[in-house]
Amino acid sequence: GAVVSQHPSWVICKSGTSVKIECRSLDFQATTMFWYRQFPKQSLMLMATSNEGSKATYEQGVEKDKFLINHASLTLSTLTVTSAHPEDSSFYICSARNRGADTQYFGPGTRLTVL
Amino acid sequence: GEDVEQSLFLSVREGDSSVINCTYTDSSSTYLYWYKQEPGAGLQLLTYIFSNMDMKQDQRLTVLLNKKDKHLSLRIADTQTGDSAIYFCAERKGSYIPTFGRGTSLIVHP
Numbered sequence: 001g002a003v004v005s006q007h008p009s010w011v012i013c014k015s016g017t018s019v020k021i022e023c024r025s026l027d028f029q030a031t032t033m034f035w036y037r038q039f040p041k042q043s044l045m046l047m048a049t050s051n052e053g054s055k056a057t058y059e060q061g062v063e064k065d066k067f068l069i070n071h072a073s074l075t076l077s078t079l080t081v082t083s084a085h086p087e088d089s090s091f092y093i094c095s096a097r098n099r100g101a102d103t104q105y106f107g108p109g110t111r112l113t114v115l
Numbered sequence: 116g117e118d119v120e121q122s123l124f125l126s127v128r129e130g131d132s133s134v135i136n137c138t139y140t141d142s143s144s145t146y147l148y149w150y151k152q153e154p155g156a157g158l159q160l161l162t163y164i165f166s167n168m169d170m171k172q173d174q175r176l177t178v179l180l181n182k183k184d185k186h187l188s189l190r191i192a193d194t195q196t197g198d199s200a201i202y203f204c205a206e207r208k209g210s211y212i213p214t215f216g217r218g219t220s221l222i223v224h225p
Contacts, residue, residue, distance in 0.1 A: 006157070034212065043203065043217040044158075093157050102146055104213070106158040 006107035023094030029074040030096030084114040119216035133191040137204030144206040
């Protein structure tokens, strides 16, 4: 089946630093990748959608200068949380979908803790 | 109200059947999904159903769709402790991005 990986699985950083999270589709070409944020006991909040080779489309209320998304290849998308603050602490999950596919496949998530 | 609604908790005894319910508002939804999330992990696609189907069965899982009432259910037969997780219902219209419910925490006790 389709496998999506994320790296790192968890990260702790100091306030003010930047953190990069990678999302890779291992056995298929992901023309579209999605980045979600999940708060405890809550559903997934879509942050942005990225199509390979083009700029990401951000959801309302998500700061594009704070959450930088790059989808440079058909197998890799990155989310960079710039100048992280404690309120950015969360579980970030990516998912990937191939063009015309019915479903999207999720990565295992990255737990970010900002001290 | 929310576009996709689920009850937040369900508790069942091991060996019994679990039924997780979901309602959605968009009558033009074309795909409906069930995902499972175990603690500290991402979402695992369990099954999905096209809107022109009424039922789909896959081993212990049975999905029922009542399109008239916009109601989707997931039945897990012979529920095991390993089934304890959060189950998300999601709906998608065409090429649009799926909308997820808030998830139902399934607790299986001996």
